[in-house]
Amino acid sequence: MSHFIRNAWYVAATSDEINTSQPLGRTICNIQIAFYRDSKQQIQAVEDFCPHRGAPLSLGYVEGDNLVCGYHGLQMGADGKTRSMPSQRVENFPCIKPVPVVERYGFIWIWPGDKDAADDSLIPVLEWALDPKWAYGGGIYYIKCDYRLMIDNLMDLTHETYVHASSIGQKEIDETPVKTTMENGQVVTSRFMENILPPPFWQNGLSANDLPTDQPVDRWQICRFDLPSHVMIEVGVAMAGKGGYHAPADQKASSIVVDFITPETDGTMWYFWGMARNFKADDNALTASIQEGQGKIFAEDLEILERQQQNLNRFPDRQLLKLDIDAGGVQARRMIERTMKKEQPSTANGAA
Amino acid sequence: MSHFIRNAWYVAATSDEINTSQPLGRTICNIQIAFYRDSKQQIQAVEDFCPHRGAPLSLGYVEGDNLVCGYHGLQMGADGKTRSMPSQRVENFPCIKPVPVVERYGFIWIWPGDKDAADDSLIPVLEWALDPKWAYGGGIYYIKCDYRLMIDNLMDLTHETYVHASSIGQKEIDETPVKTTMENGQVVTSRFMENILPPPFWQNGLSANDLPTDQPVDRWQICRFDLPSHVMIEVGVAMAGKGGYHAPADQKASSIVVDFITPETDGTMWYFWGMARNFKADDNALTASIQEGQGKIFAEDLEILERQQQNLNRFPDRQLLKLDIDAGGVQARRMIERTMKKEQPSTANGAA
Amino acid sequence: MSHFIRNAWYVAATSDEINTSQPLGRTICNIQIAFYRDSKQQIQAVEDFCPHRGAPLSLGYVEGDNLVCGYHGLQMGADGKTRSMPSQRVENFPCIKPVPVVERYGFIWIWPGDKDAADDSLIPVLEWALDPKWAYGGGIYYIKCDYRLMIDNLMDLTHETYVHASSIGQKEIDETPVKTTMENGQVVTSRFMENILPPPFWQNGLSANDLPTDQPVDRWQICRFDLPSHVMIEVGVAMAGKGGYHAPADQKASSIVVDFITPETDGTMWYFWGMARNFKADDNALTASIQEGQGKIFAEDLEILERQQQNLNRFPDRQLLKLDIDAGGVQARRMIERTMKKEQPSTANGAA
Known part of the structure; x- marks a missing residue:
């Protein structure tokens, strides 16, 4: 049985742990998460599970705003929806869970719980x-x-x-x-x-x-x-x-x-x-x-x-x-x- | 639960992994097997378990056509029947399972399933x-x-x-x-x-x-x-x-x-x-x-x-x-x- | 299920394993034990569990006749009763189990079973x-x-x-x-x-x-x-x-x-x-x-x-x-x- 709150912001990484090319795979509150920076350097976080064959997306690489699976090239968007895959129609691919994530104060904050409740004004103010x-x-x-x-x-x-x-x-x-x-x-x-x-x-x-x-x-x-x-x-x-x-x-x-x-x-x-x-x-x-x-x-x-x-x-x-x-x-x-x-x-x- | 066929030939080793003196212990399809070459250099395979006290036979050595247990000297035949043991009558010793084995094409093939069904003409032909x-x-x-x-x-x-x-x-x-x-x-x-x-x-x-x-x-x-x-x-x-x-x-x-x-x-x-x-x-x-x-x-x-x-x-x-x-x-x-x-x-x- | 006798003397260490300053943590017959020498160089043994927060006492140090927990300074006596703790009244602290221990013949002997039955004349005589x-x-x-x-x-x-x-x-x-x-x-x-x-x-x-x-x-x-x-x-x-x-x-x-x-x-x-x-x-x-x-x-x-x-x-x-x-x-x-x-x-x- 887990003994932690789910609807809250946790520090998951420091800003400098997530560079511009290589995703970071890390488990937070029992959720396997792939973190990466999109084309605007904004941090994104999704479940670390490719819906195609289950490989960890964090073993792949970033292309534009998407995370590319290193096994067969599926491109995952930051919203957990597959954007593309070579020679495939991806509209009906199952989604993975996007994880609310905010970069602030040099830290990466994630919200493991209910996505709709993730309000970034709840991140503590570090004066x-x-x-x-x-x-x-x-x-x-x-x-x-x-x-x-x-x-x-x-x-x-x-x-x-x-x-x-x-x-x-x-x-x-x-x-x-x-x-x-x-x-x-x-x-x-x-x-x-x-x-x-x-x-x-x-x-x-x-x-x-x-x-x-x-x-x-x-x-x-x-x-x-x-x-x-x-x-x-x-x-x-x-x-x-x-x-x-x-x-x-x-x-x-x-x-x-x-x-x-x-x-x-x-x-x-x-x-x-x-x-x-x-x-x-x-x-x-x-x-x-x-x-x-x-x-x-x-x-x-x-x-x-x-x-x-x-x-x-x-x-x-x-x-x-x-x-x-x-x-x-x-x-x-x-x-x-x-x-x-x-x-x-x-x-x-x-x-x- | 296992998800493999048992009545079939699997490659278990390459020919050069099994030399003339030292047995090889290897698990294939959940069976612990001791492989060795007999006096005619023919490959033999038996369960890797000495019926005396349970030591792995693969820790022993080869003598003639038998595998000698390295703990107390029991001599195991390729048919899984104990041949001899110093100062002991071995007729009623429990048998271990011999594993059908064939050397072909530079590989050692074993049949983990029903021994009577092991037909070596079923080994694939590698032209x-x-x-x-x-x-x-x-x-x-x-x-x-x-x-x-x-x-x-x-x-x-x-x-x-x-x-x-x-x-x-x-x-x-x-x-x-x-x-x-x-x-x-x-x-x-x-x-x-x-x-x-x-x-x-x-x-x-x-x-x-x-x-x-x-x-x-x-x-x-x-x-x-x-x-x-x-x-x-x-x-x-x-x-x-x-x-x-x-x-x-x-x-x-x-x-x-x-x-x-x-x-x-x-x-x-x-x-x-x-x-x-x-x-x-x-x-x-x-x-x-x-x-x-x-x-x-x-x-x-x-x-x-x-x-x-x-x-x-x-x-x-x-x-x-x-x-x-x-x-x-x-x-x-x-x-x-x-x-x-x-x-x-x-x-x-x-x-x- | 354990297959050993509890009411008997076992060798737990050699004399030179337990020096005068550093306790030794060792498990014997499934009991985690902290061994140490008191001010008279006599060997003492207690369960390796601080009643305050559960830290192993063997990570601490010896002071006089007591074992000092390395986390918050609780002082444990050889009888399993807490002697003192900074700014605390310790009379009602729960006890831990003292383990009967004897040093003889260059070995440390412990009795994992019923304390009252621990008779050191039962230690074998090593002429x-x-x-x-x-x-x-x-x-x-x-x-x-x-x-x-x-x-x-x-x-x-x-x-x-x-x-x-x-x-x-x-x-x-x-x-x-x-x-x-x-x-x-x-x-x-x-x-x-x-x-x-x-x-x-x-x-x-x-x-x-x-x-x-x-x-x-x-x-x-x-x-x-x-x-x-x-x-x-x-x-x-x-x-x-x-x-x-x-x-x-x-x-x-x-x-x-x-x-x-x-x-x-x-x-x-x-x-x-x-x-x-x-x-x-x-x-x-x-x-x-x-x-x-x-x-x-x-x-x-x-x-x-x-x-x-x-x-x-x-x-x-x-x-x-x-x-x-x-x-x-x-x-x-x-x-x-x-x-x-x-x-x-x-x-x-x-x-x-």
Whole structure:
């Protein structure tokens, strides 16, 4: 049984993964999809299944606005209707499903559910992606676990003390209580640490911001979960006593950890991770250096999540604990389940 | 459920795969078989299962006319009866199944079905294999797909335009209609293209035959499917207007593409491919060069067939199209199914 | 269905596999276990499952007497009770199962069954491990087969003639009858060969013992199976006519082949193999040389056992033969089954 919402926008790829000639085959929410760019460079997405003999269309190539099957030359339109095939009349060929797709903010977004409900105004607004004062760097990981384990992971940053001990972790994280609230349809888990020493990652951040690295700081982490499964985390440090989160820009280093968590199948996921920052936005070397550092840190989560998943599969009947630090993940899962229930046609009325 | 005929000869190996000392273990039509050469160099085949403790006999060695199990020294005869075992009386040991096997034309043929029906006059006659004016080169591929996908592939050469664009493919193939007929128990799909330029593979063929490579030619492809699953394809080009398929020998280059398609299991297959030609038969370097070229071309089919199979597994309920170009494969599958039905004892009469 | 005894001591690891800092995760008899050394270097073993979110505890680290989960810092005690977790009250956390564990003779022994029945006086006494006149060398192999195939293998050394032809095998082994008896709760299979030439492995043994290598010897093999699945084999050669097994020490070379056979899951196993000898016990180079030789010999069994298992899976309905040479394995399996039956609560009384 699947545990994800279908009527929602998911990040399926980054813009630069889909070039102008070669289609990309990728599974999102159990749907095999062929992505390509048409003659106007617009992204198109259809089921990755040629109606002729079932070959994956993503093994073919693009011609004009169509995807050409690499087996026998069937030309598929972006609407899922066959346009042509050598020496064939194609009017009555069966259609395949076009998948609503939008390119925005450097990401490719797809809507796995009801096509008519796909409203692109529902794509979250990423202000940092539009503002030239911000820079962004990120990457993709493929992880063999239920995507909800990643939501739990990101909504409880206590794990940084243990999993990321040498970079962003520090003892004060798991000694400081968190607060979980609902704000405007988001689950928000926040933690504020005062008068502590900055860990190595933030020493670099302060240094890049021309601030001292050996002085006490105030540190914050504000995790915001949105449906269907995005987590944006405001993180930063300010020189101690300067106002913390609200300190003036020249007294702090801060950024937004960007996490788009996309189910591939029921037990596997795509992880689009990145960091958006509003200091030294033009410094490409700094962007690359942060990206490399973050890539290494987030790779530390991969093994623990995959091994956790294997363990849960072995012990399917055990109840996990739901502590205060887990409240963010628990609330996020509840939001998902409530929304999933609304998506399903009611089947509970009537006799068995 | 298996979809292959059992009472028929299949190619199981090439002669040179089975040397004089080491047995070969290979699964054909879901039967695990140990092949070996006896003291007269004659090929023998028995189930690959030692009746003592179940070890594969193919891990052992040959002694005289017997196969010696490499675990405890049981000696198995080619008739499936244990000949001896150190310090044991073997008269009452259970038998294993001997598998009817014939070596002919450089191939090892086996009959997976009813032993008493195994008549070696039913092995197809390969005239080119007996005639010194012909040369042959070929190879083996292992492919993770239902063997019938390969029949479809070979009975519809339209795919050459797309899959083999740089060697034997050309646009005129998929612009020229095919004709599918039944002739003497064979399914025959033929295509004749007139006054076209020869593709790279045939430029080489013309050149090897001392003919010009930049002149228009007439090209033909005649695919012949035989039970249980062999496809022989007459292919060639003649200088345009010289009679095409019927042109005199010095005006054409032609050959026979040889395809023995053998199920390993329900979802995997062995592909014995090769080419027989009747020009420059003594030129071993040419044979090797054609073999290398053909090997590369046929390797291009592997990925598409395996990915097609994966896609069909994901979408098990979708009907595939049966176009005119697919008629050869469709007819071949029907012949297989009709023959399979006759093989099964009728079970439809009587009450449930 | 599992086919092993649960209330018994199994070898789970060697002492040197578990160092002082890093836990070891290993599955024994279908139980995922985290092993570690506490502050007194004593071995502890608990289920490899953190009660917080299910991460494997073996990915964490040791702190004092506890195992710290590498995900969120929960501290697990050796009794399966959570000791602490940052900012949490842990009194009511669910427990995990502690696994009875003992370190003895250089091995780690675990008891997968009823904890209260775990009596360490039931660990077999290994006299050679306590006596400085003996030396030991060994290793571990992981094998994808039912552990009982290894018992069969070791209780019938006829296979040496075939599987180990170049080292310890010789024709006289399978020409000499074996005798299988029950002695003090052990299954004992013995074979005595008189006046034969020593095979290469024993030529080395004689040579190490300053005895001639080209003279006839008397050779013996006495295999002793003990529950749950240990096989100790007394092996050796004596100069012919000097008393064989009972010859004086300066006329023979002998040793004990040590085999602890431990199920990992129903279809996989850990094989702890080694050799204990009572000559030149101080010669570490000889120990290393014998260990290397034995490692190569025992690796020859791996392929045949894994392929035998695959074959048995393919032919699940075939009965295997039970010859005189198989009597040791047959008796050992019967002892296991009788003991397993006693372990299960009787369910046969009463109506369905």
